[in-house]
Amino acid sequence: MRAAQVKAFGGPEVLTTVELPDPVPGPGEVLIEVAHADTIYVETQIRTGQARAWFPVEPPYVPGGGVSGTVTAVGAGVDAEWVGRRVTSFVDGSYAERVTAPVTAPTPVPDGLDLRTAAALVHDGVTAAGLLELTAVGPGDRVLILGASGGMGTLLIQLARARGARVVAAARGAGKSALVRDLGAHAVVDVSESDWVERAREALTADVAGAAEAADGDEAAADVVLDGVGGELGLAAFPLTATGGRFSAHGAPSGGFAAVDVAEAERRGVTLFGIGDVQFGEAEARRLTAQVLAEAAAGRLRPVIGAQFPLTEAAEAHAAIEGRELIGKVLLGM
Numbered sequence: 357m358r359a360a361q362v363k364a365f366g367g368p369e370v371l372t373t374v375e376l377p378d379p380v381p382g383p384g385e386v387l388i389e390v391a392h393a394d395t396i397y398v399e400t401q402i403r404t405g406q407a408r409a410w411f412p413v414e415p416p417y418v419p420g421g422g423v424s425g426t427v428t429a430v431g432a433g434v435d436a437e438w439v440g441r442r443v444t445s446f447v448d449g450s451y452a453e454r455v456t457a458p459v460t461a462p463t464p465v466p467d468g469l470d471l472r473t474a475a476a477l478v479h480d481g482v483t484a485a486g487l488l489e490l491t492a493v494g495p496g497d498r499v500l501i502l503g504a505s506g507g508m509g510t511l512l513i514q515l516a517r518a519r520g521a522r523v524v525a526a527a528r529g530a531g532k533s534a535l536v537r538d539l540g541a542h543a544v545v546d547v548s549e550s551d552w553v554e555r556a557r558e559a560l561t562a563d564v565a566g567a568a569e570a571a572d573g574d575e576a577a578a579d580v581v582l583d584g585v586g587g588e589l590g591l592a593a594f595p596l597t598a599t600g601g602r603f604s605a606h607g608a609p610s611g612g613f614a615a616v617d618v619a620e621a622e623r624r625g626v627t628l629f630g631i632g633d634v635q636f637g638e639a640e641a642r643r644l645t646a647q648v649l650a651e652a653a654a655g656r657l658r659p660v661i662g663a664q665f666p667l668t669e670a671a672e673a674h675a676a677i678e679g680r681e682l683i684g685k686v687l688l689g690m
């Protein structure tokens with residue numbers, strides 16, 4: 357079978373197509389014929405070698421962590437009923453035409469939902485749904501989403517709105533801002549403008565009676581900040597978190613997670629969440645996957661797929677993610 361392999365740490369060009377032996381499902385495993393592999397931002401950071409402290413993988417390796425596809429064979433001890441099922445699954449080394457996974461990993465894809473859409477939800481959908489549970493976003497909450505035009509941000513907007521929140525989306529540039537507004541954000545701020553923090557504060561407090569007072573007279577405005585960008589941008593958004601609010605620093609495409617002052621958060625009663633809080637166990641991940649797949653099948657959740665590349669162009673897919681011109685998700689098609 358064909359797979360995309362990282363030969364050495366480096367730029368996108370280190371991703372090349374290789375022939376590998378077809379995987380064989382062992383006891384308790386299924387074999388999945390991959391339709392689409394999803395890509396996530398961190399895979400580009402792992403490829404460069406800059407994420408070695410957290411992801412101790414050494415080249416050569418096949419990147420990727422999620423697929424949609426069809427089960428074509430099962431190993432010993434697995435119910436043959438699995439064969440023919442359309443599924444999504446977390447699986448290491450997913451930039452490949454075929455993968456094996458423990459039978460506890462896949463989630464069936466509902467009838468009527470295409471495998472391309474399903475693939476866009478494998479990581480982003482699960483993390484987005486999990487984040488909103490974790491931060492207990494509810495009706496009337498003022499939610500600020502950083503990185504709103506990304507694969508996960510575009511889902512967070514829709515899911516937060518579905519929970520009845522007032523959503524302010526932060527995106528970069530006019531095109532991305534227009535898209536996140538179309539997805540249902542109540543207001544959009546363009547982070548390429550120097551006064552975006554002030555604009556976000558105004559947008560968060562607009563039409564909310566007493567919001568400024570509730571913020572104890574400081575700049576606080578958001579009940580929940582979901583930071584998918586990190587670095588300076590995330591840090592600049594932290595003061596917008598209302599006293600007693602929640603701040604999730606789960607994103608680091610800027611190069612690092614927002615280095616929020618923990619003592620300051622404690623003083624203001626802000627609950628902090630980080631990347632460790634969105635590492636869900638297998639059962640949790642399956643529950644969240646089923647939830648977002650069902651939402652998408654019902655037409656209530658629309659992943660934004662910015663581009664799809666063939667497996668043989670995995671390098672171009674990574675270059676596109678790093679180029680930051682695309683909106684939403686980048687997929688690989690087999």
Ligand SMILES: NC(=O)c1ccc[n+]([C@@H]2O[C@H](COP(=O)([O-])OP(=O)(O)OC[C@H]3O[C@@H](n4cnc5c(N)ncnc54)[C@H](OP(=O)(O)O)[C@@H]3O)[C@@H](O)[C@H]2O)c1
Nearest residue numbers: 397398479480483503506507508528584607608609610680
């Ligand atoms: N997807 C998941 O399941 C998951 C799970 C845990 C954590 N996370 C983390 O959440 C973050 C967002 O994930 P994603 O899947 O939505 O990624 P994505 O689709 O690639 O979106 C990345 C977002 O960050 C912005 N961005 C990219 N490069 C940047 C840079 N150098 N400086 C500032 N902003 C930059 C992009 O907007 P502009 O380029 O327009 O500025 C975009 O909005 C990532 O850090 C990821 O590791 C994701």
